[in-house]
Amino acid sequence: MHAELGDFLSEIVQNAIESGGDVIRVEILQDPEHFEFIVSDNGRGIDRSGIERAMNPFYSDGTKHPGRRVGLGLPFLVQAVQAVEGVFEFESEPGKGTRVRGSFPLAHLDTPPLGDIVFSMVSCLAFPGTFEMYLRRTKIYPNNPKASLDYTIERNELLDALGGLETPGAMALIREYIESQEEEYGQIDLR
Amino acid sequence: MAKLTLDDLRKLREEKRQALEIRETDNKTIQVIVGMGTSGIAAGAKRTLNQFMTCIEQYNLTSVSLRQTGSIGLDHAEPVVEVKMPGMPDIIYGRVDPEVAKLIVERHILGKELVNDHVFDRPAPDIVEG
Numbered sequence: 175m176h177a178e179l180g181d182f183l184s185e186i187v188q189n190a191i192e193s194g195g196d197v198i199r200v201e202i203l204q205d206p207e208h209f210e211f212i213v214s215d216n217g218r219g220i221d222r223s224g225i226e227r228a229m230n231p232f233y234s235d236g237t238k239h240p241g242r243r244v245g246l247g248l249p250f251l252v253q254a255v256q257a258v259e260g261v262f263e264f265e266s267e268p269g270k271g272t273r274v275r276g277s278f279p280l281a282h283l284d285t286p287p288l289g290d291i292v293f294s295m296v297s298c299l300a301f302p303g304t305f306e307m308y309l310r311r312t313k314i315y316p317n318n319p320k321a322s323l324d325y326t327i328e329r330n331e332l333l334d335a336l337g338g339l340e341t342p343g344a345m346a347l348i349r350e351y352i353e354s355q356e357e358e359y360g361q362i363d364l365r
Numbered sequence: 366m367a368k369l370t371l372d373d374l375r376k377l378r379e380e381k382r383q384a385l386e387i388r389e390t391d392n393k394t395i396q397v398i399v400g401m402g403t404s405g406i407a408a409g410a411k412r413t414l415n416q417f418m419t420c421i422e423q424y425n426l427t428s429v430s431l432r433q434t435g436s437i438g439l440d441h442a443e444p445v446v447e448v449k450m451p452g453m454p455d456i457i458y459g460r461v462d463p464e465v466a467k468l469i470v471e472r473h474i475l476g477k478e479l480v481n482d483h484v485f486d487r488p489a490p491d492i493v494e495g
Contacts (some may be wrong), residue, residue: 181406192435215432246403250474287394293415297401302431335374342421343381347374349418 176250178289179209179278184246186213191305193217195271198250198307200298205314208286210277219266251276258282291364292356299329300339306330310347323357370462395429395450395474400443402436408443409462420470427472442485448473459485
């Protein structure tokens, strides 16, 4: 089981990258009560019976790891969300794509810690592949609008600015870039 | 810290590249590949990746690429990392926490010596051949 919320995010984003699609949208939303992410892709998608099977930890379609029959990614998320009475949504259509939403109440004792969300974003953006990724990050604090954030990062723009994303130097610059977006209004984390 | 723009990133990259070109003596590429499958992530592979990024930057190693991949295999020994470089055999390291990641940079990449306690076998055949 994953130790941090950022780990669930990485896992679901990786599924999207491996879905065969070329456009991935990631939304990371946070308010004083919740942490949630929505990941959608335009990849191969799965049908209704496939959705049921994907929730079964003892099933994998065999394309990700040929010869293997287990896939724990989605079941991990389902289990973690259920344990804290959060929200899990999964929509998928063959040939059109998949959308996964996981929402965690931050006050629940069993909600895992956030972890290093900035580095989770870096690792999602730097994952090898030729896909476009739109990563939108929103933090809403109704009682403290100055601490609120809303920005979007486009992977192709980073690629254009940095020339490549698979070097430690490029990854460090992406981290610096994201940290600067996060710090504009002061780093406020209510957890 | 002021908010960085994409143009700032371009400039930073250019500054870095100019500094690197002076130091670079050979173009031989070193590859560090971190397994980021389910079990890798669960075992803390992201912290390992972060440490490689920081450490390789600190030592100004210019010809190292840092890639993430799905499961490399050897799930019992996660986080698993493969290192390929000229003059050394391709090695798969297991149980690579941030401390071991630092050792790999210092001993394997800089010192051309294996980090013996963490050398694992090649992946199981079912992972390689399907």
